[in-house]
Amino acid sequence: SRSYMLNEWKIIDELMLPKLVEIGHMNPGRWKHIGDTFVQVGMLDPDYSLEGFIYDPKPEPDYRWFYVALGLLIVLAVVGALARIWNKRLQWAVMQRTRELRESNKKHARIVNNLMGSFLYRHDTEGIFNYVSSSVTKVLGYSTQEFLSHFSTYLTDHPVSDKVREHTELSIQGVLQPPYEVQISHKNGDIHWFEVTEVPVYDEGGNVIAVEGIAHDVTERILGEQAIVESEQRFRDFFENAPIGFHIFGPDQIITDINDAELEMIGYTRNEIVGKKTWSDLIVPAQREQFQDHWHEIMVDGSVRNLEYSLIHKKGHLIDVILNASSRFDENGQLVNTRGSVLDITKRKRAEEIMQSIVKATAKVTGEDFLKSLVRHLASAIGCRHVLLAEIIRPDADRVRTLAVWSGGDFAENFEYDLANTPCQNVVGQKFCFHPRNVQAEFPKDLLLKEMEVESYVGIPLIDSSGNSIGLLVALHDHPIEKLPFDEPVLRIFADRAGAELERKYAEEALRESEIRHRTLFVTAKDAIFVMKDDKFIDCNSRTLELFGCTSGQIIGKTPIEFSPPKLSSSLIHA
Known part of the structure; x- marks a missing residue:
């Protein structure tokens, strides 16, 4: 109760003597002693402090909260000012970026609409274009409105169009496609090639809603590549099927490729040559040092022309050839390879030797001696058992008379024979005839062929200066003639020489006849002459x-x- 509480206060007041010791007074020394005691018994850390523990009835004012509040206000003011400045700068930057974005959009629009050889597009999941840049007009001739149709409208019937449909379908399914090529028809009907790069476009739910891409005109590149491929194909076809030899050397002079003609020429297989032999391995040893000099010329000048070499056939005999070669270097000047062509001139050189021998043997003789010398040396050159030279008997021209006959290693008596049913009938008709075998079977009615046991036949007409046939030169053999040592033009030279000799003979005979007639008239004339x-x-x-x-x-x-x-x-x- 109130009275009880007042009574208790009076008793405590008498005990505390508050007028002597002020209420709340604390003796610092006493509390310091107590603290030290606690330290000694390990109940308190030695670095304890009584600050804030001892009651101070008249404490000094504490301004720390004021300073903190003031600091906070200052900070807020500075932050606010900075925020306003930053906001201004941000607004300015946004405006600047907005202007730049507008300019960028304008530039982008100019670029997109003026793309050189390219255009941008967008089509929906049905494959229908709903956007195309205006550059499509320059590239394909269509207006932007004309082009807004299904993509397949512009595809050609080229097989690549099937691949284009596959790529487009996969793009619509969300599968990112690598760049691919497409053939598209220009509005004027021309065909253009494009390289297409496209990506799927997704909505917020991850569903494909369109396909966007860029198509770049690569017609010139494609046509160039096709031209290169066709050129390489033509070169390869020419290389493999040429009638003359072709080969390719690597920088180490090893043959890396060789055609069938040259393999047939030297008698080797491709596996025996490619990657294993050099040109030096194929030529006669005496020419190998010469080839190294020519190789240096190829390195310095890039090519060599009309070099004569002798190749060693696999069977050991020699083949005379003419070599032409040119080198190819990379952009760093390093040799890539050397391409060479080889022309077999063995027959030509053999023909030259034969011509020289025959010319030498017949140069100082005329008339019958020339004709005999000719058939004898021609038989040796061709390797035939029989060679005869005959003139046509006029006026019917259905028979011929031999003027020189070489048979079985000696001269034979001259004779006459009918042309009917013989290969000579074709020759007199100004036709070169060569029957390498079975000539009896081809002309079964020619008894002379059977009598002479002839198996092969070579014949060429003798033509006078007026272009008329006046005789023939014939070689016959009792074995097949697989290959003549020279071609028709060489044989024609000797036929022409023989024809000229016949013409000279006829001219001399005509002159003698004329002189006889003139002399007869001169001597028997009734007038004095x-x-x-x-x-x-x-x-x-x-x-x-x-x-x-x-x-x-x-x-x-x-x-x-x-x-x-x-x-x-x-x-x-x-x-």
Whole structure:
């Protein structure tokens, strides 16, 4: 109760003596002693402090909260100012970026709409274009509105179009596709090639809603690549099927490729040559040092032309060839390879040797001696058992007469034979004929072939200066002739020489006949005829001698002044 509480207060007041010791007073020394005691017994840390524990009835004012509040206000003010400044700068930056974005959009629009050889597009999941850049007009001739149709509208019937449909379908399914090529028809009907790069477009739910891409015109590149491929194919076709030899050397001179013609020429297989042999391995040892000099020329000048070499056939015999070669270098000047062509001139050189031998043998002879020399040496050159040269018998021209015959290693008697049912009939018709075997079977009615046991036949006509056939040159053998040592043009040279000799023979015969006829008329003439040269009598007929009454010795070699006829016929005087 109240009274109880007041009574208790009075008792405590008497005990505390508050007028002597102020309420709340604390003795610092006493509490310091207590603290030290606690330290000694380990109940308190030695670095304890009584600050804030001892009651201070008159404490000094504490301004710390004021300073903190003031600091906070200052910080807030600074932050606010900075925020306003930052906001201004941000607004300015946003405006600047907005202007830049507008400019960028304008530039992008200009770029997109003026793409050189390219256009941007977008089509829906049905494959229908709903956007295309205006550059499509420059590239394909369509307006942007004309182009907004299904993508397949512009595909050609090229097989690549099937691949385009597959790529488009996968893009619509959300599968990212690598760049691919497509063939598209221009509005004017021209065909263009494009390289397409496209990506799927997704909505917020991850569903494909469209496909966007860029198509770049690569027609020139594709056509260039096709031209290169076609060129390489043509080169490969020419390389593999050429009638002359072709090979390719690597930088180490090892043959890396060789065609069938050259393999046939030297008798090796491709596996025996490619990657294993050099050109030096194939030529005669005496020419290997020469080849190294020519190899240096290839490195310095890039090519060599018309070099004569002798290749060693696998069977050991020699093949004379002409080599042409050129080198290819990379962008760093390093040799890539050397391409060479090889022309077999063995037959030509053999023909030259034969021609030289025949020309040498027949150069100083004419007439019958020339014809005999020709058939003899031609038989040796061709390797035939029989060679004959014959003239056509006129006027019917259905028979020929031999003028020179070489048979079995010696000259034979001349003879005549009919042309009908013989290969010579074709030759006289100005046709070169070569039957390497079975000529009897081809001309079963030709008994001379059977009699001479002929198996192979070579014939060429003799043509005069007017282009008429006047004879033939024929070689016959009792074995097949697989290959002539020279071609028709070489044989034609000797045929022409023989034809010229026949023409000379005919001219001389015609001249002799003319002279005989002239002499007969001269001698038998009823009129006096004399011939003078340098004012001297050089010939006269018998009627002249009769008129002058002299002998030929009295008149021949005399001038009219020196000659005095013994008598003059009255008829001469009258004349």
